[in-house]
Amino acid sequence: MRLSQKALGIQPSSTLAITSRAKELKSQGEDLVSFGAGEPDFSTPDHIVQAARAAMERGETRYTPVSGIKKLRAAVAAELAAEPNQVVISCGAKHALYNAFQVLLDPGDEVLIPKPYWVSYPEQVALAGGKSVFVDCREDLRSDAAAWERAVTPKTRGLVLNSPSNPSGVVYSREQLAAIAEVAQRHDLFIISDEIYQALTYDGLEALSLVKLFPQLRERTVVINGVSKKYAMTGWRIGWAVAPPEIAKAMGSLQSQSTSNPTSFAQWGALAALEGSQDPVEQMRLEFEVRRDLICRLTDGISALSYIKPQGAFYLFVDISPLLGKNYGQTVIEDADTFAALLLDRAKVATVPGGGFGMPNHLRLSYATSREQIQKGLSRIGEFVVQLEG
Ligand SMILES: Cc1ncc(COP(=O)(O)O)c(C=O)c1O
Incomplete structure (x- = not known):
């Protein structure tokens, strides 16, 4: 059956694609660190869940x-x-x-x-x-x-x-x-x-x-x-x-x-x-700020990577330009797509390449993940980067 020109032109969301690939690898038992997620890793505050449950029970269906x-x-x-x-x-x-x-x-x-x-x-x-x-x-x-x-x-x-x-x-x-x-x-x-x-x-x-x-x-x-x-x-x-x-x-x-x-x-x-109470929002915000500081500090330790310090959201947008043209084995790192694919494959770290955001020399790291995962992920990225040649 023929698809419309409109359908043929749609690019599936690259961020959702990497998140689902990371989830799949995790479900296969891979010890993967994922910086792909575009969503908070916290649970919805309880009073909100209760309100929806109560609505359902009183027939708001x-x-x-x-x-x-x-x-x-x-x-x-x-x-x-x-x-x-x-x-x-x-x-x-x-x-x-x-x-x-x-x-x-x-x-x-x-x-x-x-x-x-x-x-x-x-x-x-x-x-x-x-x-x-x-x-x-x-x-x-x-x-x-x-x-x-x-x-x-x-x-x-x-x-x-x-x-x-x-x-x-x-x-x-x-x-x-x-x-x-x-x-x-x-x-x-x-x-x-x-x-x-x-x-x-x-x-x-x-x-x-x-x-x-x-x-x-x-x-x-x-x-x-x-x-x-x-x-x-x-x-x-x-x-x-x-x-x-x-x-x-x-x-x-x-x-x-x-x-x-x-x-x-x-x-x-x-x-x-x-x-309702906005306290949970402030708690989550404070934790994101601590993680932002942590991920920035750890990235500072990898000299080939640079960034503009984020002041909001939960992403670090890292410039990987100095790594372009370097080799990993037979593979030349041409853009962030190649680098992200190698990171996922070899270092077991999921990131989102910047091409979909209009900047193919960048990589997006979401810090909506635990401090332990941030430590582990950045140490893997650091170890991977030193293996690059050229
Ligand atoms: C900039 C921006 N706008 C809108 C959205 C969509 O959010 P929602 O989950 O409410 O559809 C996102 C989600 O990633 C986003 O990053």
Whole structure:
């Protein structure tokens, strides 16, 4: 049977591919260290699980309104001083992003995406018929306003911001955001602000939502967020968009013809997450910060590797340029793909190569894993690197 051009063009998520390969090797009994995961290794806090269980038991097992239960939409809206009719609850932030691109793009419309970028943005833009235009970053992995400006063409419709960033952990300052926002305003572009890692910042830094920082951007901004990373709820599949009402309405209509509402009792769990104690979030954040410091210190001990210190999320984006062109036996390390494949095969360490994030000289290490695993993994990487020749 013939597949559509659209289906043939889709690249499966490289991050999910490596995570599932790592899980498979582990299940075969391999002593594997995985830095692949894009999810917290903590369990969902108990009060959230209890709330979902209680919802199920009291019969919250039917369709809900397509855009989500009233209370959850209200709680999400309240966080951004928005109205509930601006909120669409979806099956994860990924789904919310998908809906947004579908309702905002016509074929040929261009979207600016800063490098390094999360793997799904270009694929989702393409699925909506749009074209991704990548904005180069400086050495500090941030893109300045001049670079954004250079990328604008008459076809540009919008831009994507992701701070704190996956894969770099970079957090944009208020001034940097203001400069990018100014470009968006001058060219009348929509902004998709993916704030899924907002709760995970370090060094006393706070990542404020774009529309809270600059209320004048509300009319052009779709804020994306959800419970996956903040509350260790990746499997629950609850995320949302907060958008101008007409955009939210269109996203709701699209959702009404695709998934309908996200799972009813998962929404009640998400409500408990937002309304309940935030202590577990702080505990997880503190542990991530300790791990961030640990993984940075251990990477400092491997002279061929360098990085920009992440200030948010749970990833270290490592530059492996000095290793390119070196040999392991007969294999030449041409890019991070080759290096990651060798690391997995020979050193039993799973990482994600940077090609999918637009930077093939980099490797993403997720530190959403225990301190012991971080120690073990980095010592394996160090031992492997010294075996390279040339
Ligand atoms: C930058 C970014 N946005 C969105 C998502 C999607 O999160 P969710 O699990 O809510 O779909 C992820 C997940 O890895 C992410 O890294």
